[in-house]
Amino acid sequence: MSTSLKLAADDDTNPPGRRPARLTRAEKAEATRQRLFDAAVQTVGESGYAAASIAAITARAKVAQGTFYNYFESRQDLLDQLLPSISRRLHALVRQRVLEAPDDAIEREKARLSGFFEFLEKEPHLFKILSEGTVQAPRGFRMHLEMQSASYRRALEYERLRGNLLIDDPVEMDMLTQMLISTREYLSGRFCFEDGQYVRPSAGVVETYVKLLQGKIFK
Structure with a gap:
């Protein structure tokens, strides 16, 4: 392989067949937090604050209820x-x-x-x-x-x-x-x-x- 082709191959960050890079733990945590947040916005926006129980929010975000407290105090x-x-x-x-x-x-x-x-x-x-x-x-x-x-x-x-x-x-x-x-x-x-x-x-x-x-x- 020529030097130029070798460099091109080394610089290819998304070659065919390669899986996307996995999210880091911090990125996964932020994604989960954002899902909870978005679910709360949608629930309150559609049905009001009274309907925004932790159960309703976590169900909409597809997150376990116990996980909620990893991101919000209450x-x-x-x-x-x-x-x-x-x-x-x-x-x-x-x-x-x-x-x-x-x-x-x-x-x-x-x-x-x-x-x-x-x-x-x-x-x-x-x-x-x-x-x-x-x-x-x-x-x-x-x-x-x-x-x-x-x-x-x-x-x-x-x-x-x-x-x-x-x-x-x-x-x-x-x-x-x-x-x-x-x-x-x-x-x-x-x-x-x-x-x-x-x-x-x-x-x-x-x-x-x-x-x-x-x-x-x-x-």
């Missing part, structure tokens, strides 16, 4: 992790849409709302997990609110530093943050779901939201 520990995890994915998608938007304050805010609707379309379970979270997973719900508030507050500070806001007072900035977050979540509940199923909101929802931001509602 049922409540798992449920409290749902919203923060979803919150991180939401932040990543919205941030990407904002980066893709034109360099304009209103366009960035449109991207935040549109990105939120897009995320709900991909992960509709968020709505039920969020709506019941205040009672069923208060710790996770608080973490979610803190994460979303901090993210939105940073976005508004970015606009303030560039002279794109008419308010400058830190207290008003905090109140505005909560108003915008609340508006986003209310609009999703009103226009993104019918009979428990996600529906894409009309473009008019975002456009009317923009009119509100621009002060084009009252004469």
Whole structure:
């Protein structure tokens, strides 16, 4: 065999007939944990927190009940992790849409709302997990609110530093943050779901939201 052919053979990481590399113990453990987590998201999203027993979650994940405690301290520990995890994915998608938007304050805010609707379309379970979270997973719900508030507050500070806001007072900035977050979540509940199923909101929802931001509602 020539040197070049020998090197090519040595570099072939997936030759025909070779079995895929086995997962390490750590990779198997993470895969099991993720199955449990995904099963909890699906169960809560479909039937609510009350239906998310350890038995239901492990059955859906095809994992023995005793294995559950290798990954989570309790049922409540798992449920409290749902919203923060979803919150991180939401932040990543919205941030990407904002980066893709034109360099304009209103366009960035449109991207935040549109990105939120897009995320709900991909992960509709968020709505039920969020709506019941205040009672069923208060710790996770608080973490979610803190994460979303901090993210939105940073976005508004970015606009303030560039002279794109008419308010400058830190207290008003905090109140505005909560108003915008609340508006986003209310609009999703009103226009993104019918009979428990996600529906894409009309473009008019975002456009009317923009009119509100621009002060084009009252004469």
